[in-house]
Every structure is written in structure tokens, then in C-alpha cells.
Amino acid sequence: MDIFVALSDPTRRAILEILASRGELTATEIYEHFSVSPQAISQHLKVLREAKLVVMEKRAQKHLYRLNPQTLSQFETWAQQMRQRWEERFSALDTLLEREKQKFGIDEQESR
Known part of the structure; x- marks a missing residue:
């Protein structure tokens, strides 16, 4: 799964923001933040897992989700490189x- 496809959806971005602010959460705790069905959120979580943006760990009967710092770090590095290229072009x-x-x-x- 491409990271950009995963990030293109506002619900998936919201899930990432929730995990960033709250840390590790169960699937149920994530569902509670949304008005859509648990199945829909489950699909979003699947996409985020496939893109390696989140990690899921099963503990007893709970599925715990947390951000994957390695993937986020790689994305941040790419974004910084893109920003630098655009700054060089504008300069x-x-x-x-x-x-x-x-x-x-x-x-x-006169030019104003």
C-alpha cells in the first residue's frame, strides 16, 4: 500500500492525529471518535497497517494500535527534501x- 494513498483520506489522517495525541489505543477507543461504523474504521486501520503507518499488536482480546515511527520518519525526510527543492526553485x-x-x-x- 502506498503511503500517499493511505494519507489521502481525511478519516485515516484523523486516526493518525488521534494516535499521535493519545498514544496507543484499542480499536474500540479509535471507533469512539467517529460517527461511522466500526467496520468502516476497521477498513481504514487495515489500510494504515498495510502502508506501515500504524502497528497493531494483539494483547489478549484487544487489538492495540500505535503510530509506526520509522515510516513517519521516512515520510518526514521526504517532505523536508521536497520543501528544500521548492525553496531552492523559488529562490x-x-x-x-x-x-x-x-x-x-x-x-x-513601481512593481507593487
């Missing part, structure tokens, strides 16, 4: 625009 665009303004004698006041 290069700013430099180009400044050169063009100087070439045509446009000062900061």
Missing part, C-alpha cells in the same frame, strides 16, 4: 525576477 525565481527588474529599471515601489 532562483526571485533572483531571476530581480535581474529582470534591474534590466528594465523597475524599482521595488
Whole structure:
């Protein structure tokens, strides 16, 4: 399962936010935060497990869910790399625009 497919759904993102703020929770504790059926939340949890965003541990009769820090760390690294690339591109665009303004004698006041 692709991490982006898993993150594309607002309910799955909400589940991740709940786990981030509350820590380890049972499936029932997660269901209680939503107005949809337990089966629907179970499907969302399955997608999150397949994407390795959450880890499920079975203890006695309970299924406990928690965030998977390794996958989240990998996603964070990717997001930071994307942000850096875009910042570099915007910086290069700013430099180009400044050169063009100087070439045509446009000062900061005129361009606003």
C-alpha cells in the first residue's frame, strides 16, 4: 500500500492525529471518535497497517494500535527534501525576477 494513498483520506489522517495525541489505543477507543461504523474504521486501520503507518499488536482480546515511527520518519525526510527543492526553485525565481527588474529599471515601489 502506498503511503500517499493511505494519507489521502481525511478519516485515516484523523486516526493518525488521534494516535499521535493519545498514544496507543484499542480499536474500540479509535471507533469512539467517529460517527461511522466500526467496520468502516476497521477498513481504514487495515489500510494504515498495510502502508506501515500504524502497528497493531494483539494483547489478549484487544487489538492495540500505535503510530509506526520509522515510516513517519521516512515520510518526514521526504517532505523536508521536497520543501528544500521548492525553496531552492523559488529562490532562483526571485533572483531571476530581480535581474529582470534591474534590466528594465523597475524599482521595488513601481512593481507593487
